Amino acid sequence: MKSEFDLVIVGGGMVGASLVRALVGCGLSVALVEAWPLDSEVQPSYDDRAIALAQGTRVILESIGVWERLAGDAEPIRRIHVSDRGQFGFARLDCRDHDLEALGYVATGHALGQALLRGVGDLPGVTLLCPARLDSFELDDQAARLTLSLDEGERRISARLLVAADGARSMVRAALGIEAREWGYGQSAIISNLTSGAPAPGVAYERFTDAGPMAMLPLSGARYALVWTVADTEVEEVMALDEPQFLARVQERFGNRLGRFQRAGRRSSYPLKLLLAREQVRPRLALIGNAAHAVHPITGQGFNLGIRDVAVLAEVLGDARAAGADIGALETLRAYADWRQRDQQGVALMTDGLVRLFTNPLPPVRLARNLGLLALDLAPPLKQLLSRQFMGLNGRLPRLARGVGLE
Known part of the structure; x- marks a missing residue:
């Protein structure tokens, strides 16, 4: 059994699996370590939760050969309607203003998992270690050395780079004792898929309320994915409501733009926080995705931010390998961290600022944000800039985000 690799990726969720596929053809040997069996019914990353995919994310997924498998299960977002509940402010974003077929897409974690994981263990240069638990590891000047527990027993492997x-x-x-700046919002997201009485195909809604934002993302079959932010103190009560009570509460908060909600799927909840690791690279180590950063789900930036990590890291490692450089050297990995810093911090500040702005009850703040929404709706250049940011098309784009392969 092979025990030495160029890199080991710990975590086979959406970001880890995307990195495996992004590296195919770069000439690097990759081991993917995942604790759960690759069955999307049990793998937590691949449940029925809706995942917002920005237009830039679609380009990356196309570049790594995933989009063709996913497209049939991805519902386009052609328009976005933003409003402040009970107030006069609103803004509208439309894909036609950018000559695109969609601003983004919505797919379930289940569908994305199927597209990412099907045949991943058969890819050239890829070794799949699953289910496998990471028991311990150490980093030295030459390699990352890992001890794993598999069904058949203990296994030791090493690599020039460990990707968390x-x-x-x-x-x-x-x-490794890497500190993270982390603070909770005192809020949780309640997730469910709803059947609408008056669907608006291709339209996503972001509705700000005094308790936090409520998003409705279009899914197939007249369904909408609900992401409802509630105070932590209310989670237990909302989760305990029966279906008619739950639908009535959602209706009261969201309004009647989508008619009467008729059915609700399984509910789940998770606490919301902002997390930014103080270090994202060390010699022989790189953090990507939520291991490096976690943001509020407002504007749906989480996975999109993570897959941009993937695109940049894959390019940096591929270029290093082609140049004969050490892919685990700190100099190589700093190129990745420096490239990603502005985007990560910008998204963190933007999402955190929006949450604080739209939950502030002070009348002057409320008036200012509603005037700001109207100004945005009436200012095409500003709207275009903001839309491109949400679509992941601003800033220095890696080759995969421009539709250019790494081979």
């Missing part, structure tokens, strides 16, 4: 894609509660980050 193991989520916001990263075991790798914690074991």
Whole structure:
């Protein structure tokens, strides 16, 4: 059994699996370590939660050969309607203003998992270690050395680079004592898929309320994915409501733009926080995705931010390998961290600022934000700039985000 690799990726969720596919053809040997069996019914990253995919994310997924498999299950977002509940402010974004077929798309984690994971263990240069638990690891000047537990027993492997894609509660980050700036919002997101009485195909809604934002993202079959932000103190009560009570509460908060909601799927909830790791690289180590950053789901930036990490890291590693450089050297990895810093910090500040702005009850703040929404709606250049930011098309784009392969 092979025990030495160019890099080991710990975490086979959406970001880790995307990196595997992005690196195919770069001439690097890759081991993917995942604790859960690759069955999207049990893997937490691949449940029925809706995932917002920006236009820039579609380009990356096309570049790594995933979009063709996913397209049939991805509902386009052609327009976005933003409003402040009970107030006069609103703004509208439309894909036609950018000569695009969509501003973004919505797919379930289940569908995305199927597209990413099908045949991943058969890719050239890829070794799949799953289910496998990371028991311990150490980094030295030459390699990252890992001890794993598999069904057949203990296994030791090494690599020139360890990539941690193991989520916001990263075991790798914690074991290395890497600090993270982290604070909770005192809020949780309640997730469900709803059947609408008057669907508006291709329209996504972001509705700000005094308790936090409520998003409705279009899904197939006249369904909408609900992402409802509530105070932590209300989560238990809302989760305990029966279906008619839950639908009535959602209706009261959202309004009647989509008619009467008729059915609700399984509900889940998770606490909301902002997390930014103070270090994203060390010699032989890189953090990507939620292991490096986690943001509020407002504007749906989470996975989009993570897959841009993937596109940049894959390009940096591919170029280093082609130049004969050490892919685990700090100099190589700093190129990745420096490239990603502005985007990560910008999205974190934007999402955090929007949450604070739209939950502030002070009348002058409320008036200012509603005037700001109207100004945005009436200012095409500003609207275009903001739309491109949400679509992941601003700034220095890696080759995969421009539709250019790495081979």
